[in-house]
Amino acid sequence: MDHIGKLFNLEGHSMPEWFQVPFVNFKAHCEPLPEAGVVYGCQDLFGLTHLRGSDPDTFCKVLQSWFYFGLLREFFPIEFNIDDFKKVSDGHQVVSSECLLRYCSLYSGDRKRHIHLHDCLEFVKTWTDEIDLDCPLESSNSLLGPITIPDSIVHQKSRLIIASIKVLLETMFEYLRLSCSDRCTGKSKVQDVLTSRVNRVLTNLFYPGDSLQGINYDTVPSATVSGGQKRPVYGSVPASFFFGILLNNGWCRRHLTRMKHELNSTCLYILASRDSELVISQKGNQMECSASVCQQDENAGDTGPKHSFHCYGGSLNINCKPVQVDTRKFESIYEDSKSTSIPIVSFADGEATIEESRDQKYFAVSHVWSEGLGNASSNSIHSCQLQDLAGLIEPGRRGNSSQDSWGPMKFWLDTLCIPKASGRSSPDREALEASAIKSIDWAFASAHCVLIRDLTIQNPSLPFSSLDPLLQIMHLYNMRWLSRCWTLAEAISAWKIKITVDGKTQSLSDLIIDVGSSFAQRYSLASEPQSSTATSFRNELMSSVFRSFVSPFDVFIDSKDGHQDIIATWNALLQRSTKKASDVPTILAIANAISLKNVVDCKEKTMAVQMKLVLNAFRRLPAAFLFQDGPKIHEPFNRWVPAEPSYSGGSARNQRILPRSTYGVITDNIESTVLTYAEGKAVGPLQSSKSSPVYLFKGPLPQSFYLEVQGQSQFFFVEMTHQIQNHNQDNEYCLILSSVAGLNGPSISTAFCATVMKMTETESKLLVTWETVAQVRKVAQETPGGLRSRALYNTSVFDVHLLYAFFTGHRNTV
Numbered sequence: 001m002d003h004i005g006k007l008f009n010l011e012g013h014s015m016p017e018w019f020q021v022p023f024v025n026f027k028a029h030c031e032p033l034p035e036a037g038v039v040y041g042c043q044d045l046f047g048l049t050h051l052r053g054s055d056p057d058t059f060c061k062v063l064q065s066w067f068y069f070g071l072l073r074e075f076f077p078i079e080f081n082i083d084d085f086k087k088v089s090d091g092h093q094v095v096s097s098e099c100l101l102r103y104c105s106l107y108s109g110d111r112k113r114h115i116h117l118h119d120c121l122e123f124v125k126t127w128t129d130e131i132d133l134d135c136p137l138e139s140s141n142s143l144l145g146p147i148t149i150p151d152s153i154v155h156q157k158s159r160l161i162i163a164s165i166k167v168l169l170e171t172m173f174e175y176l177r178l179s180c181s182d183r184c185t186g187k188s189k190v191q192d193v194l195t196s197r198v199n200r201v202l203t204n205l206f207y208p209g210d211s212l213q214g215i216n217y218d219t220v221p222s223a224t225v226s227g228g229q230k231r232p233v234y235g236s237v238p239a240s241f242f243f244g245i246l247l248n249n250g251w252c253r254r255h256l257t258r259m260k261h262e263l264n265s266t267c268l269y270i271l272a273s274r275d276s277e278l279v280i281s282q283k284g285n286q287m288e289c290s291a292s293v294c295q296q297d298e299n300a301g302d303t304g305p306k307h308s309f310h311c312y313g314g315s316l317n318i319n320c321k322p323v324q325v326d327t328r329k330f331e332s333i334y335e336d337s338k339s340t341s342i343p344i345v346s347f348a349d350g351e352a353t354i355e356e357s358r359d360q361k362y363f364a365v366s367h368v369w370s371e372g373l374g375n376a377s378s379n380s381i382h383s384c385q386l387q388d389l390a391g392l393i394e395p396g397r398r399g400n401s402s403q404d405s406w407g408p409m410k411f412w413l414d415t416l417c418i419p420k421a422s423g424r425s426s427p428d429r430e431a432l433e434a435s436a437i438k439s440i441d442w443a444f445a446s447a448h449c450v451l452i453r454d455l456t457i458q459n460p461s462l463p464f465s466s467l468d469p470l471l472q473i474m475h476l477y478n479m480r481w482l483s484r485c486w487t488l489a490e491a492i493s494a495w496k497i498k499i500t501v502d503g504k505t506q507s508l509s510d511l512i513i514d515v516g517s518s519f520a521q522r523y524s525l526a527s528e529p530q531s532s533t534a535t536s537f538r539n540e541l542m543s544s545v546f547r548s549f550v551s552p553f554d555v556f557i558d559s560k561d562g563h564q565d566i567i568a569t570w571n572a573l574l575q576r577s578t579k580k581a582s583d584v585p586t587i588l589a590i591a592n593a594i595s596l597k598n599v600v601d602c603k604e605k606t607m608a609v610q611m612k613l614v615l616n617a618f619r620r621l622p623a624a625f626l627f628q629d630g631p632k633i634h635e636p637f638n639r640w641v642p643a644e645p646s647y648s649g650g651s652a653r654n655q656r657i658l659p660r661s662t663y664g665v666i667t668d669n670i671e672s673t674v675l676t677y678a679e680g681k682a683v684g685p686l687q688s689s690k691s692s693p694v695y696l697f698k699g700p701l702p703q704s705f706y707l708e709v710q711g712q713s714q715f716f717f718v719e720m721t722h723q724i725q726n727h728n729q730d731n732e733y734c735l736i737l738s739s740v741a742g743l744n745g746p747s748i749s750t751a752f753c754a755t756v757m758k759m760t761e762t763e764s765k766l767l768v769t770w771e772t773v774a775q776v777r778k779v780a781q782e783t784p785g786g787l788r789s790r791a792l793y794n795t796s797v798f799d800v801h802l803l804y805a806f807f808t809g810h811r812n813t814v
Contacts, residue, residue, distance in 0.1 A: 001167045001269055003097040007542055008470055008523065010273045019273065021164045022157055023086045023093040024061045052131065056154040060161055063131070067124050067165045068095070074120050075172060076103050095164060104175050104537055118176055125169055129237045132162045156241075163239035166265040171541065178540050242268035249275055254294040255282040258483065258575045267548050271474055278471070279462045280478045281371070281455065294370075297484065298579060301374030305415070308372060309460050311384035324380040325416050329354035334419070334435040342439050342446075343417045347386060348408035352416070357446065362410035363393050364447035366490040366497075368480050371455045375415050389413070389453075395505040396449055396498060412443050434600050441493045441590045450494035452508065454481040457501055465502045469519035473549040476515065482552050485578035488569070489590035491556045509557045512550055519546050566592055567622055584644060585610035589617070608633045608643040615641055632721075720774040 001021065004010070051059040073080045084103075087096040242265065243256055259268065271278075281296070288295045304322075311320050330343030333356055341356035367373050373381055393409055418436045444450050456479045457464045464472065481487050491497050497508050506514075523542050555572045569591040578584065585607055589599050594617045599610050612633055615621060631643040707716040 001097060001164050003100045003171065004167060004266055004269060004541075005273065006098055007101075007538060008270055008545075010270070019269075020089055020092075021095040021160055022060075023095050024064050024161075025093070052158065056158060060154065060158045063158060063165075064095075064161050067128060068161070068168060071120065071124055071165075071168065071172070072103075075117060076106075079103060079106055097164075097168065100168075100171065101538060114176060114179075117172075121169055121173055121176065124165070125173075128162055128165050128169070132159070132166075132237070132240050159239070159241040159244070163241040163265060163269070166239045167269055170264050170266050174541055174544055175537055178537060238263060238268050239265040242272050245272050246275065250283050252282040252294050252296075253289040253291055254297075254577065255289075255478070255483065257291045261575055262551065263548055267545055270470070270545065274471065274474070278474060278478065279456075279459055280475065281480055282478060292577070294483070294577065296370040297368070297577060300369035300579070301376040301415075304377060305375045305381040305385060306372035307382050308384040308388045309455075310388060311382065320382055320384045322378075322380040323350075323352050323383050323386055324378065325352055325354050327379055327419065330379075330417060331419060331432060334432055334439075342412065342443050344410050344412050345416050346408045346410050347390065350383060350386075352386060354417075355410070357412075360410055361448040362412055363396060364412040364444045364450045364490070364494070365389065365392070365453055366444070366450055366481070366487050366494075367413075367453040368484050368487065369415075371453070371480060373413065373415050373453070376420070378420060379416050379418075381413075381415055392451055392453055392458075392500050395500050395503060396451060412447060414440075417443070437586060438596045438600050441489070441596065444490050444493035445495060447494065448496075450490065450497045451505075452481055452491075452497065452499040454479045454499075456480055457499075463502070465504075469515055469522045472515045473519060473546060476512075477549040477552065483576055485573055485576045485584060485587045488555065488572055488576060489587045492559045492569070492591045492593075497556065508553065512553055512557070516546060516550070566618060581644070582607050582610075585614050589614045592618075608641070611643060612641045717777045718774050719776075 001019065005019075051062060069082060069085070072085065080103075084099045085096060086093050088094075238260055243260070246256055246268075247253065263271070275283075282294075307320060325345065333339060333341060333343045333354075339356070341358050343354050344357045344360065344362045346353050346355045365373075373385060375381060389411065390409055393411060397409070418440075419432045456462075457475050462475070464475065467475070491508075498505050499508055499511055501511065519542075524539065552572070552575075555568045558568060569588060573584065573588060573591075578587070582605070586596060586599055588594075588611070589596055592614075594614060599613050602609060602613060633641040633643055704717070704719040707718055
């Protein structure tokens with residue numbers, strides 16, 4: 001991993017001893033892979049996995065030999081010298097990858113070799129994800145079943161070796177992507193050595209007689225029909241070793257869960273290396289946090305607002321008192337149905353009053369409650385916090401015009417401008433809250449400027465502007481402001497969004513650009529006496545790290561450039577949380593510029609129904625929405641609608657929606673989409689292809705059954721989430737496999753099952769009622785034992801380019 005350390009000058013900092021990967025002396029390191037099996041003591045990965053429990057020391061030897069040095073030998077069969085990848089430190093031999101970038105500068109290969117090496121990387125990625133021990137953030141089952149291993153020194157050593165393999169994998173993926181043209185994206189027809197070594201164990205375990213050729217690496221094989229855990233399609237799972245280190249250092253478990261989905265092992269290695277230099281609120285006493293809930297956010301505002309950093313006396317300072325606004329004034333504004341104004345705060349001489357916005361210039365403050373301004377019981381904050389807000393807003397006012405021309409400071413803050421639940425009858429309270437919620441997007445959109453308040457980079461003890469650019473991007477990534485759902489909607493609604501850092505107010509995008517320029521200047525290798533290939537690769541590695549840390553900001557910046565879409569906002573919400581899960585449809589609507597009227601005013605105020613209203617506002621949706629793993633709406637005509645998009649609802653089962661990727665990078669410019677219409681109308685077309693096949697067959701259907709694909713000698717086992725009701729023998733059904741997780745190999749795929757009625761004599765147009773999601777598993781080519789006595793249906797592949805699938809307003813029972 002020290003090739004990354006050298007790029008970012010991590011050696012100049014106090015690197016923990018546990019970052020030195022031990023070199024495990026094993027003579028098989030120097031043996032060609034085909035002849036090394038006897039020395040390994042195991043012939044396949046099934047044996048390797050069980051070595052982890054039975055003989056952990058040998059497991060470490062085999063692991064490093066097979067997946068680290070074996071992979072290097074696959075890439076550099078002529079140049080590879082094992083002595084180049086080890087050194088002596090404190091009297092011990094350790095693995096050193098300092099020469100890796102030099103090796104890469106010498107590499108050359110044709111298209112066929114690129115494909116072969118890509119297959120090797122994908123294969124090692126899949127299996128290192130499986131043999132890595134369960135991530136300490138949440139429990140999960142390995143492909144070959146859970147294995148309980150004591151937390152010993154050898155155990156820690158194996159996790160560190162796996163972490164080094166994953167960092168190596170990410171480096172080689174990046175180099176292969178950079179050095180290979182777009183033509184090199186297909187799968188090799190020649191099985192590489194690593195694939196052939198594991199082929200036997202997989203086929204014997206799950207699919208006797210099948211080949212791993214064409215395996216879909218986006219989905220990890222599973223031993224059960226319904227319990228398979230899909231991996232992200234955009235790279236490997238980050239090494240559990242780094243999460244263990246960060247947890248031991250007191251990091252919030254919920255925040256680390258977000259990292260698990262956004263950062264790779266390389267970024268986590270860098271972050272953990274400089275952890276001691278980070279001044280962030282997600283570190284400290286976070287033992288009560290879980291993978292889905294941060295207790296600081298969950299309890300925010302329950303005990304009233306906090307005092308600011310500058311209030312040195314804290315709550316004991318008798319001169320710092322709560323400032324309460326006149327709630328009757330803003331209630332009258334919300335109750336006036338003809339008014340287009342919203343309530344804003346006018347602050348002068350230590351007094352805060354409520355006014356109508358009308359045509360006044362005001363600032364909207366975007367913040368998170370856990371950083372001191374939250375108050376669940378009343379519309380008040382401490383006077384010290386008002387003074388802090390003045391310090392935040394004044395630089396922005398001075399930057400636009402003279403202070404006198406503005407008069408008193410005018411701003412919008414949810415704590416002071418949104419009515420609380422106490423003190424009113426239920427009907428009045430609900431109506432008032434609905435009026436306030438419907439105006440939130442307008443409050444931010446009509447503001448002269450939206451200002452971000454985040455104590456991670458506005459901490460008085462943190463000189464952000466003078467930090468190393470690497471520390472700057474890590475502090476930006478760890479802003480608590482990025483962790484909450486409402487701040488996503490607020491930032492996207494804003495026409496101008498700015499942030500004040502060290503007394504300077506600038507746009508959020510300009511801050512990212514400035515930090516990026518400093519980062520490039522600090523770590524640029526353009527002036528080094530290296531070959532152009534090596535220099536480009538080094539710079540690309542550093543750029544990928546920068547892009548990963550600032551990627552959460554893309555959703556805001558892209559929205560200002562007219563590039564916003566439902567995929568970006570959906571994926572952003574997946575990594576955020578909110579105390580009130582029922583707010584999620586409203587937030588999704590605001591983030592996609594959808595009117596809140598129908599969402600807020602709908603009679604059935606359930607999250608599922610509101611989610612349906614939001615998604616039906618789109619003319620097109622990504623086809624992947626049909627194949628989400630999370631809970632669906634329990635309605636006959638809308639069972640494709642996800643009931644929730646984020647962890648806020650207590651579920652972590654939904655997946656990110658991404659186009660297909662090559663070498664971990666999205667390459668498709670156009671995602672497969674489906675048309676949406678009014679309630680009970682239509683969705684389609686769906687593309688039918690080899691990667692996303694559509695199967696037609698007749699019912700009636702039990703909840704689980706087998707499908708035989710005619711002409712292909714293939715059998716699928718299908719298990720539906722819900723049994724289809726009101727069907728008969730003449731019903732025809734279609735099973736559509738997801739384009740994201742198609743069943744091209746021995747894996748579990750999510751599919752969608754629907755009732756079909758032909759509209760024309762040809763099979764090009766069908767009337768379809770979507771029914772339920774199903775889990776599909778390929779079974780042995782031979783007829784499974786006892787299959788003939790169970791539910792078996794014959795199917796043919798729908799072999800036209802498009803299947804036009806239409807919703808109906810009634811259930812079809814032909």
